[in-house]
Each structure stands twice: as C-alpha cells, then as structure tokens.
Amino acid sequence: MSSPTTEDAPTALSHGPPPQPATGECLVAMRGLSVGYERAVALRGIDLEICRGEFVGVVGPSGSGKTTLLRTITGQVRRFGGELETMARPAEDTLRLGYVPQVDTVDWNFPITVEQAVLLGRWREMGWRPWPRRRDRELVAHLLERLGIGKLAKRQIRALSGGQQQRTFLARALIGDPDLLLLDEPTSGVDIKTRHEIMHLLGELNRAGTTILLTTHDLNAVATHLPRLVCMGMGEIVADGSPEEVLTPEVLRRTYGAEMLVMRRGRAIYVVEHLGEPADADAPELAWDEPAAASEAEVGSPQLGG
Amino acid sequence: MGGLAEPFEFEFFVRGLIAAGLVGVLCAAVGIYVVLRSLAYIGHGLAHSIFGGAVVSFVSGISFYVGATIWGVFSVLLINGAARRRQIGGDAAIGIVTTSAFAVGVALISRQGRFTQDFDAALFGEILGITSGDLYVIVGVLALVALILFFWWKPFLFTTFDPDVAGSYGVPVIWVEVLFSLILAATVIASLQVLGVTLIAAALVIPPVTARLLTDSFTRMFFLAVIVGGLSGFGGVYISWFIDVSSGATVVLLQATIFAFALTYASVRARWPGGGWGGEGRLAAIENAPID
Numbered sequence: 001m002s003s004p005t006t007e008d009a010p011t012a013l014s015h016g017p018p019p020q021p022a023t024g025e026c027l028v029a030m031r032g033l034s035v036g037y038e039r040a041v042a043l044r045g046i047d048l049e050i051c052r053g054e055f056v057g058v059v060g061p062s063g064s065g066k067t068t069l070l071r072t073i074t075g076q077v078r079r080f081g082g083e084l085e086t087m088a089r090p091a092e093d094t095l096r097l098g099y100v101p102q103v104d105t106v107d108w109n110f111p112i113t114v115e116q117a118v119l120l121g122r123w124r125e126m127g128w129r130p131w132p133r134r135r136d137r138e139l140v141a142h143l144l145e146r147l148g149i150g151k152l153a154k155r156q157i158r159a160l161s162g163g164q165q166q167r168t169f170l171a172r173a174l175i176g177d178p179d180l181l182l183l184d185e186p187t188s189g190v191d192i193k194t195r196h197e198i199m200h201l202l203g204e205l206n207r208a209g210t211t212i213l214l215t216t217h218d219l220n221a222v223a224t225h226l227p228r229l230v231c232m233g234m235g236e237i238v239a240d241g242s243p244e245e246v247l248t249p250e251v252l253r254r255t256y257g258a259e260m261l262v263m264r265r266g267r268a269i270y271v272v273e274h275l276g277e278p279a280d281a282d283a284p285e286l287a288w289d290e291p292a293a294a295s296e297a298e299v300g301s302p303q304l305g306g
Numbered sequence: 307m308g309g310l311a312e313p314f315e316f317e318f319f320v321r322g323l324i325a326a327g328l329v330g331v332l333c334a335a336v337g338i339y340v341v342l343r344s345l346a347y348i349g350h351g352l353a354h355s356i357f358g359g360a361v362v363s364f365v366s367g368i369s370f371y372v373g374a375t376i377w378g379v380f381s382v383l384l385i386n387g388a389a390r391r392r393q394i395g396g397d398a399a400i401g402i403v404t405t406s407a408f409a410v411g412v413a414l415i416s417r418q419g420r421f422t423q424d425f426d427a428a429l430f431g432e433i434l435g436i437t438s439g440d441l442y443v444i445v446g447v448l449a450l451v452a453l454i455l456f457f458w459w460k461p462f463l464f465t466t467f468d469p470d471v472a473g474s475y476g477v478p479v480i481w482v483e484v485l486f487s488l489i490l491a492a493t494v495i496a497s498l499q500v501l502g503v504t505l506i507a508a509a510l511v512i513p514p515v516t517a518r519l520l521t522d523s524f525t526r527m528f529f530l531a532v533i534v535g536g537l538s539g540f541g542g543v544y545i546s547w548f549i550d551v552s553s554g555a556t557v558v559l560l561q562a563t564i565f566a567f568a569l570t571y572a573s574v575r576a577r578w579p580g581g582g583w584g585g586e587g588r589l590a591a592i593e594n595a596p597i598d
Contacts, residue, residue, distance in 0.1 A: 074474030099474040110342065110467050111518055111527045120467070123460040124476060130459030131525075156522035176475065 025052045026087065027095060027180050027211055028073055033082035035072050041080055042068045043235045050180065050213055055206040057223050058215045060232035061256050066215035067102075069232065070182045073213070074099060089179065098173025100183040103165060108158040114168050115140050115153040121172035143171050147201070163194035170201070174210075181205070183214040187222055195221060219247070224269045231255040243269055313547040322433040322500075323543050325441050326557060329500045330509065330539025332448045334517075334531040335455060336493045337510035339486060341518070342466050347397055348385070350507035351404030352494045355381040357503045358411035360428045365414050371443060371495065378491035381407055385487075431502030431554030433543055440499050447496040451489050458482065463524060500539075501554045509535065512561040519565075519572040534564055 028050040036042040043065045050056060058066045071077050072084065074097060086095040098121070118140045119132050126136055144150045147167045152160060157168060166186055173181055186202070187195040199222060206212050216222040223229055224243045231239040231246055233255040239246040247269050252260040261272040313319045340349055356378045363373020384403045455462060464472040465482040473479045497506050517530035542557030549556070 071474075076470070076473055094476065097474055099471050101468070101471050105470065107467065111522050111524050112463075112467060113523055116463075116524055117467070120460065120464045120472075121475065123464055126460065128457050130456060182474075 026050065026085075027052055028087075029083075029085040030072070031083040031085075033072065033084055034080040035068065035077040036080060037078060041235070042077070043072065046072075046082070046237055048230065048237060048240070050211065052179075052211050053206075053209060054228060055202070055212045055226055056214075056228045056230060057226040058213065058230045058232060059217070059219060059223050059255070060238075062217075064232040064255070065235040066232055067184055068235075069230075070099070070184055070213065070215065073097065073180070073182060087179075096176060096179045098176055098178030098181045100166070100169045100173050100181070100186060102184045103162070103189055106157070106165075106169075108165075111156065113154050113156055114144065114149065114160070114171075117157055117168055118144065118171045118175055121175040125176075139175060140171070143175055147171050161194070162190040163197050166190065166194070166198050167201070174205075179211065181210050181212045183212065185215055185217065187216060187218055192221075199225065219271045223247075224271070233257070247271060313544065318434055318436070319543075319547065321438070321441055322436050322553065323540060325436045325444055325500050326433055326543040326553065327536050327540035328444050328448050329497045330513070330535035330537070330542075330557065331532050332444070332451060332493050332535075333497055333501075333506070333509035334513035334535025335451060335528070336490055337535070338514040338517075338528055338531050339462060339466050340490065340510050341514040346507065346511045348400050348490070349494065349510035351385075351400040352378065352381060352491060353498065353503040353506040355404035355407035356491070356494055356498065357428055358407035358409070360498070361411035361414045365418070374495045374498070375491070377407065378495055379488065382487035382491050428498055429503050430552065431498075431500055431505060433500050433546075433553040436499060444496045444500075447492045451493065454485060454489060458485070462486070501557065505554045505558050508558040508561065509539075512558070512565050513538065516561070516565045516568045519568040534561065538564060 026049045028048070030046045030048045033046040033048075034041055034044045035046075046069070048069075058069055060066050068077060073086070073095075088094050089096065115137070119126070119136060122136060122139070126132060132140075141150065141153065144153055147170065149160075149164050149167050149171070152164060152168075157165060160168065170183075170186075173183075183202070186198055190198065195218075202212055202214070214222075224247065227242065229239075229241065229243050229246050230237055231251055231254075238254045239251040244267070247262055249260060249262055252258075252262070252271065258273065263270045263272065313323075337349070340346060356374045359374040359377020359381075360370055362377065363370050366373065381403055385399050461472070461477045461482050464475065464477050465479050465486075469479055472482075493510075494506055497509065501509055513531040513535035514527070516534050517527045520530055521527050538561040539557050542560040543553045545560065546553040546556035
C-alpha cells in the first residue's frame with residue numbers, strides 16, 4: 001500500500017510553505033453587511049476582512065452573532081444589505097471552507113465511524129461511488145495519523161474523548177483542503193488539557209499556512225493568545241484588533257454589557273469579571289503587580305502553538 | 307414437506323410473497339433515513355394522509371396511484387413548508403397536515419355511506435389481492451429509490467448526519483430534502499396495498515432500529531436493515547398462510563420479534579465482561595466510557 005503523495009495530502013498539514021502571516025490577500029471581505037434569518041436582522045453593518053494566513057478569534061456574549069458571522073461566510077443566512085466578497089480558487093467558483101460545528105449540535109448517537117465522518121468532507125472529490133477508493137482511505141488514514149487519532153478510524157464517534165471528537169471534525173474540515181477553516185467554539189465543554197491540545201494543534205495548522213476563524217467564549221485561555229480578536233455585541237462589531245488593543249474595560253463593557261477588570265503584565269492579559277459595584281470608568285484596568293491582582297502562577301498559560 | 311411448499315402452488319400467493327419481500331426492502335432502505343432524522347412520526351402521518359388521497363381518487367374516478375401520488379407530494383410539500391416556519395415544529399406540521407388529509411378521506415366515505423373493499427385494503431393491507439400492476443409499481447419505485455440512494459449516497463448521509471454543516475460543504479441540502487420527501491411519499495404509496503395505512507410506520511421504523519442495535523457503522527446498518535426488512539416481509543407472508551392471520555400484521559409481528567431478539571442480544575453483549583466494543587451496538591456505545 002503506497003502512502004499518499006505530497007500533492008494528495010491537504011496542504012494544511014503538509015510541511016510545505018512556512019507560516020505566512022496575513023498576506024493582504026483577502027479571502028473574505030464584508031462591507032456594510034447586514035444578514036439574518038427570515039425577517040429578523042442578526043448582524044448589522046459588518047465591515048470585516050479575513051486575509052490569507054490570519055488566525056482570528058471572535059468573542060462576545062451568547063446571542064451576539066458569533067455563529068451567525070460564521071454562517072454568513074458559509075452562505076447559510078439571508079442577506080439584507082451590504083457586500084460580501086469571497087476569493088475563489090482559480091478554476092473553482094467558490095471559496096473552499098472547512099467547518100467545525102459546536103459539539104453540542106452533533107448527534108453523537110449517529111451510527112457513523114470516525115473514518116466515515118471524515119470522508120464526508122471529501123464527498124465531492126470521491127465522485128458518484130458510495131464507497132471510498134483506496135486513495136480516499138489512505139488520505140483519511142494519513143490525516144488521522146497526523147492528528148494523533150490514527151488508531152480510532154473504525155470507532156463510533158460517541159466512543160471518543162472530547163479532544164478526539166474535535167480532532168475528528170477537524171480532520172473532516174481539513175480533508176477538503178480548505179482555504180479557510182471555520183471553528184465554532186472548538187474548546188467549549190472540554191477539559192484544560194484538551195483545550196491546550198486543540199489550541200496547540202490550531203497554532204500548528206496556522207503556522208503551516210491555514211487561515212483560521214474561530215469563535216470562543218474563553219477570553220483568558222483562548223482569546224488572549226490569538227493574534228487578532230473581533231469583539232461582537234448585539235449583532236455589531238464593537239472592536240477589531242490585537243488582544244492588546246481590544247481587550248480594554250471600555251470595549252469589554254460595550255461587548256458584554258458588564259464591567260470587567262483587565263490586568264496586564266508585559267504581553268500577558270487577564271480579564272476578570274467585576275462582581276462588585278460598577279467600577280469607576282477610569283480605573284478598572286489594573287497592573288498585574290498590584291496587590292489585588294492574581295499571581296502570575298495562577299494565570300500563566302502557554303502561548304498559542306508554542 | 308409437501309405442506310410447506312403448498313402456498314407456492316398459488317400464483318396470487320407467490321405474487322404477494324414477492325411484493326411483501328420487496329416492500330420490506332423498500333421500507334427498510336427509506337426507513338433508515340426516517341429513523342436517523344427522528345421522523346418516525348412522518349411515516350405514520352403520511353400513510354394516513356395518502357389514504358385521504360386514495361378516497362378522493364376513488365370518488366373522482368381516477369387511478370389510485372395518480373390520486374395518491376398527487377396527494378402525497380402535496381402533503382409532503384405542505385409539511386416541509388409548515389415545518390420551516392419557526393412558530394410551528396416539524397411534528398406539529400406533520401400532525402396538522404396528515405390528520406387533515408386523512409379527515410378528508412373519512413368525510414368523503416361518510417358522505418358516500420359505504421365502505422368498499424378498496425378502502426379496507428388501503429387501511430389494513432390486502433397482500434393476496436396484489437395484481438401484476440401493483441407489483442410493477444413496487445418494482446419501479448424500488449428501482450428508483452435504489453438508483454437515487456446509490457448515486458446520492460454521500461449527500462443523503464451528510465444531510466442526515468449534519469444538515470447544517472452539509473450546506474457549507476456544498477451539499478445541495480434543499481434538493482436532498484425534496485428528493486427524500488418524494489421517495490418517502492412514493493414508498494408509502496407503493497406499500498399501501500401490502501401493509502395498509504395502519505402498519506406502514508412499523509415497516510419503516512422497526513428494521514432500521516433493529517439494525518442500529520447491532521452495528522455502529524452506517525453502511526452495515528443500511529444492509530442489515532434491508533435484510534431484516536426483506537426477510538421479515540417474505541417470512542411474514544409465508545407464515546401468515548399457515549396461521550391464518552392477516553399477512554400485514556404477521557410481517558410487522560415478525561419484525562417486532564426480530565427486534566426483541568436484537569435488543570436482548572445487544573443488552574447481553576454490552577454487559578458481558580470484555581464484550582464492550584466487539585458488540586459495536588448502540589447500547590455498548592452509550593455505556594462505554596470515553597477512552598482517552
């Protein structure tokens with residue numbers, strides 16, 4: 001049995017090109033975009049560009065429109081106004097997307113094995129045959145091996161740990177060789193170790209050239225380690241920039257509608273929910289070494305993908 | 307031995323036997339998608355709805371198959387349309403549309419003041435009254451369903467497993483939904499004469515659920531369900547000859563018996579020391595803790 005060739009393997013996991021931070025070549029551009037469902041507008045006046053090689057996180061409270069933003073890119077919402085441009089590959093008419101849904105939307109009792117679930121991501125390339133060709137199986141085996149779940153191909157998806165389940169759906173997204181990887185709450189409901197593994201893996205993929213857009217509720221363990229954050233509140237973009245730029249008490253108040261403290265030490269940032277009286281608007285940002293601040297050991301977290 | 311072969315001497319019985327086996331296969335193949343989409347109620351409802359169409363076609367003097375097809379497709383489109391409205395759930399939409407359509411049939415029968423043999427067959431099935439024409443319809447629908455499921459295997463599987471995500475991977479989800487609705491309606495219409503309105507839902511649901519107890523692979527589940535459906539259709543009609551019980555009821559009772567055996571097997575296997583993943587059943591899947 002021969003191994004898949006370099007050309008066969010999804011580029012996201014290949015050893016090929018070195019990491020390419022935002023090249024300026026935009027895969028997705030939204031200008032004044034308003035979208036929603038049926039007659040209800042869910043996102044208003046969205047201006048956002050996602051460029052090749054970027055790793056972008058979207059944060060915001062439940063109902064702020066994070067998932068709708070991803071569904072806008074996948075074309076599953078109704079457009080009310082504005083423009084949405086996506087950059088298709090040469091000789092293809094659409095942008096290739098890899099989508100990893102929230103784990104709680106998956107029917108874990110469905111009679112499907114890891115291999116069968118991953119092959120769905122390659123349904124177009126497999127042609128009309130119901131059964132996979134040897135090359136398809138080899139590609140799946142290669143990808144699962146690279147993601148560390150090579151021995152689980154024949155296992156039903158319920159019989160996996162949280163991290164293995166995420167890797168399975170990540171494999172389904174990657175096997176189609178996507179231009180843009182969309183992940184909806186990839187660290188939701190997983191333990192700390194699994195969260196670190198997932199974020200480490202995503203960091204590796206990004207350094208290998210994959211453009212990633214993910215949503216997260218986890219400000220401290222996920223969002224603060226990403227190079228770019230988009231803060232969403234009430235269906236609008238409140239702020240867009242690096243964590244250092246956007247994680248301020250003022251932006252967080254507008255995003256979450258709640259007072260939050262922001263502690264900084266060097267490049268490390270830690271956000272704390274303010275449970276007491278509304279803080280003085282001028283003073284909620286604390287230095288890390290203030291007496292009231294948490295110790296470094298309590299909040300230390302490795303840099304993404306490091 | 308001659309006694310066991312006796313029913314095969316009658317052409318009408320052989321025709322009924324073949325029809326029941328094919329309908330068992332047909333219902334099981336379509337039923338897999340019904341069960342995995344949690345739409346077991348739609349089979350029951352659609353059969354009732356199409357009964358209304360059968361009565362309307364009888365009263366109007368048009369062919370049963372033409373009337374029932376128009377009625378069935380119309381019902382499915384109405385259900386899909388109503389279910390898309392967020393204020394109405396899918397189950398409620400099925401309940402409203404199908405019971406209303408059934409009520410039309412009942413109202414027309416009460417206006418007529420007589421209950422004909424045809425309606426009796428539509429309600430409870432009349433396997434031994436299967437004509438060559440009925441058999442051709444069953445073979446035609448089975449061939450059509452087989453072709454669609456063969457060439458659209460992956461889009462159907464993707465849409466059934468993960469409809470939201472399938473769209474983002476370029477699967478034409480709406481077309482899959484429309485096609486599924488149409489083959490479901492065609493299956494119910496083709497099965498009506500064999501099983502009757504009241505028993506179709508069982509033939510759609512029991513073989514796939516039985517297969518689900520025995521495997522965690524979609525492909526194996528499909529073939530197991532089809533085998534259970536075909537054998538129970540064939541076997542049920544054959545047994546009914548000797549015990550003098552309605553053939554449709556015997557088919558469903560045989561399916562229920564196989565289901566009971568599968569459930570017992572899956573339960574024992576899941577509890578058997580070291581039996582865990584060898585069983586690959588749904589019970590095992592639920593009861594085995596995640597492995598890191």
